Amino acid sequence: MPSNKDQLTPEQLLRIVLDTIPLRVFWKDVDLNYLGANQKLLDDIGFKNLESLVGQSDYAIFDTQEEAEPKRDDDREVINSGKAKLDIEEALVIPGKPTKWLRTNKAPMQTEDGVTIGVLGTYQDITAEVEYRQQIERQALIDPLTGLENRRSIQNTIAQHDYTSAGLLFIDLDRFKQVNDTLGHSIGDELLKLVAGYFQRVADKHGASLARLGGDEFSIFKTFEHKQPLKTKLEAIAKDILETLNRPIRLEHNIVTIGASIGITELDGYSNVTKDGFTEADLAMYSAKRDGLNKYQFFSETLRVSAKRQHQLHAYLHRAVALKELYLVYQPQFDQNQRLIGAEALIRWRHPDLGEVSPADFIPVAEESGMIHEIGEWVIREALDALKNWQSLLSASPDFKLAINVSSCQFENKYLAEYIKNQLEQRELSGRHLEVEITESLLFKYKEMATTTMVKLKDSAISVAIDDFGTGYSSLSYLATLPLNKLKIDRSFITDLHNNPTNMKLVETLVNLAASLGLRVTAEGVETNEELVELKRLNCQEYQGFLFAKPISQQQFENTYVFIE
Template sequence: MNDQRFYSFLQKQILLMIGLSLIPGLAYIFLGWINGVVVPALIWYMLMVLVSLFGWRLYYHYKLDQMGDASLKSWYYKLAVFFYLIFALWTLIFLLYCTETEHKLHYIAIFTQIGASVVASTLLVSDKKLFFPVLLILMLPLVGYFFLIGEWYGYVLSVFSVIFLGVLLYSSDNSYRLIQKNYYQAQHDSLTGLYNRRYFVEYMERVINRIQHTDDYVYILLIDLDHFKTINDTLGHEIGDKVLVEVASRIKRYCGDNYIIARLGGDEFTIMSKEYAAQYDCQELALNFSEALLHILKAPYLIEGHHLYLSASIGINGVGRKAMDARYFIKEADIAMYEAKAQGRDGIIVFNDDLAKRVEYHLEIERRLYFALEHNEIELRYQPQFNKERKMIGCEVLVRWNNHEFGFVSPAEFIAIAEKTGLIIELGNYIMEEAFKTLSQWSENEIEIEQFSINISVRQFFHATFVEQVEQLVRKYLNEKIVKKVVFEVTETILIEDMQRIIALMERIKRLGISFSMDDFGTGYSSLSSLREMPIDELKVDRSFVSHVGEQRSDELMITTILSMAKFFQLKTVAEGVETEEQFQFLLKNNCDIFQGFYFARALGKEQFENFYKERRGGGEHKSIAYEI
């Protein structure tokens, strides 16, 4: 017996075995009464009743969800005693009646002994520790009985009985192996041999139900390997699979037999601890355990000559008196794990109330975001852009969400949620259409600007209908002259996709007259080869570098390097986040072309931008405009 799930199967056999013993047992009393051997039959039947009551008690007290490993093991031992006793009683009645040849009762005894053997091989097939000894208890007395007849046919029947015993053992063992194999495959991960998600969730549900009655605590760890996709992409999935096997092996060696370990899928693993009486002890042990495990996982891997170095992000969640679904606890651990990734990876985060509130807030933001467009809560802002002479020559389109309950929600919050949920497609199309409308209206109202930048998310860019959507909106709102002012800003994360696919999509859009700008340059994936290959027209220096001008020499060097690279590739340059004269002068000195930031103007509403444009028509010194965002 090697898995708790089979306990439930055996428990169901208790009542069946009681019925198959007590009801046919009445026939022995009746036959004994007719043939004058009723006393032994009555004694035997009373013993059968006592054993059946013992079995009924076992059946009634079986509560898998409330029983710990120790109590479950104790229950199983008692269950084994029950089956041994009840089949031993059938052997006893056989021994009592097999000598009653005068009344031909020995035929009935032989038949019922063979029948009991078939019943045992059928009902106990899931547990080799039960069916093997029970079949011996039932069949060996029959073999001995035939042998002691002392006639040739007795010897033949004795041999046949041995053969029959062998057949029962063989068929039962084959069925047992097949059951075990199928169950193992259904509950284990085929690659690592660890438990799979299905088994882990089922086991966790039982633990949750049990600790509601014991007031104990357990903890679960969710482990995700950092940058594992890079191994698959660079060395191939075969090497990646071997890494996962080695990771699983290290976890198993460290955990021993006191933990339940599972692979949830991909490079995610989860561990459940044993039960602890105190919540604080549980959390402290979880942290210490996780730190030691993280150290083990970070040790170098030697896979087919490749020396690999991995780290992991671990989320911890305690499971206590809260009566929640197992998947919910796993989700909380998952949230903690992603928080560890957000904080730089290679770390451990414990799920707590503060994190729960933050997640709840994000879920509410996500829920309300679904209705933001429908309720006209999405607004566009336009941040002016200036040339070296401080003349306004364009703007960047920015998005704001003004919710009636939360007020203005930061784009850093809701754009990330929109990306994650896929709402960015609908939201991006709305922003693009409203921006095109505005640009068209400005052209009609003689608000002439040189460029009009719109941010395009990675998910939006690679959506199947993106190019068709752009073509449709261009035809609807823009003419050949106006469309040349449009600049699509994409971030460096676009480079996670195949370069040829990126270039093909960009070329289709550029044929419409739209230009491309690389936003937040220097913070992500860009390389010299990508600058050379991609059909971009502009680089934007990220505000994180600009903000440290005059403070950090390294950021200044980064800016000068980016500006020099841009000139080498004949690209325009835009610096965002310009907030001081010192920053402007530094950028100007290093040949930056375009500037935007609070030093010149904040993001403005449509009418505010129009008024700002009219005030500044004809050039002149700039005045910083500090409208509310």
């Protein structure tokens, strides 16, 4: 191809080069007025030709001084320092044109003598790159399922807020796991989206920020202009949240009921909110959940002390089984003729430094940490080992039953009944000498799983009793349909029974109800003769309590009731 380069002047060749390179190019004098630019830059800033730009400053390009001045500051820095300034990321905002993002490089123009005569700049259009990055950043702050802020986003919101006082609510859904496990994750996701909409309306009503933290956890952050008592205002938010869940929810062909446990903490503008605030609200939420369903609780320093204690117990409990710090005691049970008919195995923990640790303290720790499965299986083995040693008692009292307590968490293991059956078979023991005690709340939380396990236990001749009956959530339909053998009336109804007409009537009703369903009844916590007299009058058949015997060691039990000369 013939060349026409000889027909072009050097200035024309330079112009072609400048207009060809894939960059925007410009140069200015020391007064920051334009000396030249290539066509790509002229197109970006809306100038028709080079002549109309030469001699102009950035003030002729940008609408406001605030937009022009940062660019002029960079130019001055380059001219005054004699050094290049690279990789400047900035926005190009031209009236009537879409905003572009640029990556700009600037260098001083100098003579052979080193005298700076201006500034040379190039920039690359990185709009697509920046918009993609911004999209990724937005996605990183948004929960993809619900469209709410996520944990990181609300933490940023809190950290960047300038406030005198505020409140943070930590919300954990109750019974969501059952819905997810029973109806499937797609239904669970639909439920979360629906609940997010409910909560958003509450947040909007109170002018608060809402986020999904993950799983079935949400949080609400509310600021207040002035230092003021916040409890009533934060309680109003919590009550509105609980109210939104206080009705059945229809999902496709299913109707579900859920609730929420809410922890609340009050914040001031000086606390390390993103660290301490969430920790405090989380502690309060767990305390609310332990108190029952659909509750809210405010954080207090007592909860922090309790959490520290739980952390300590968690660390020690890991080794308790291996170090043989756990042990069982046995509390005898008697009939109306004060004949021994059974015993309840009760777990105890003697720590070398902490001393005797109450089951009320360490069982919740074991359940939350998952250690309850290991500990529960140890209890089963240990209790059955004792039962194996009581053959003479079993021969003399063929109806004798040893009761063991099973945590609701253990019922999550669908092989629980098989494990118990296997342990019985290994010791050549009959299931009719074993009784499994469960709580009302277990039936409420795990009805289907509990029913399946209870049927398997019944098939092995193992009895099932509801412990602490009257304090939980049982319905009459459960009592009529589940394979139950016994109700144990909670000690709170037995204490001072003869002086409490309300409890007297309640116990009478429970005894009659059990009789109509063919269930045995054991009164727990019998401590006085007056209580015993009334229980006998009400035809309660079985008793357990300090009036008869305290929980005693295996050796004491055997010396008293088994190996009798």
